[in-house]
Amino acid sequence: MVKEMRFTQEQILKQMKANHCTKDEAIDILAWDYAIDHGDTEKGAMTAEQKKMVRNLTKAEKAPTEKRTVKRERKIDENKKEVFGWVKTMLEGMELNGKVENLTCKNEAEISFMHGGEAFTIKFTKHRAPKD
Numbered sequence: 001m002v003k004e005m006r007f008t009q010e011q012i013l014k015q016m017k018a019n020h021c022t023k024d025e026a027i028d029i030l031a032w033d034y035a036i037d038h039g040d041t042e043k044g045a046m047t048a049e050q051k052k053m054v055r056n057l058t059k060a061e062k063a064p065t066e067k068r069t070v071k072r073e074r075k076i077d078e079n080k081k082e083v084f085g086w087v088k089t090m091l092e093g094m095e096l097n098g099k100v101e102n103l104t105c106k107n108e109a110e111i112s113f114m115h116g117g118e119a120f121t122i123k124f125t126k127h128r129a130p131k132d
Contacts, residue, residue, distance in 0.1 A: 007027060015029050083124075
């Protein structure tokens with residue numbers, strides 16, 4: 001069992017103010033808190049329903065986050081753009097000769113076309129410099 005405890009006037013007044021209760025009720029609350037903090041399992045025991053209620057009350061809700069609507073400006077790589085232009089020019093020449101149909105380009109990264117009744121896509125990737 002928990003040994004005899006004494007509470008200061010300040011602790012009692014603080015409990016009275018926080019819980020809007022009488023002096024006796026404040027002392028009782030302090031005694032329960034003290035007993036639970038110091039391992040009195042009889043006073044700290046809760047039913048499963050009480051534990052569930054405490055868990056629901058103490059569960060923090062996530063604040064809703066806003067998604068960024070502003071898109072970052074895409075940097076254009078001049079070297080990649082130049083090499084992409086070479087490939088595009090070559091395929092445009094093939095389109096004029098009738099070997100390639102429906103030539104479409106997308107953001108210096110992808111070229112799609114038809115040849116012999118089948119669809120093809122070329123994805124253009126610039127590799128990063130190797131790390132030393």
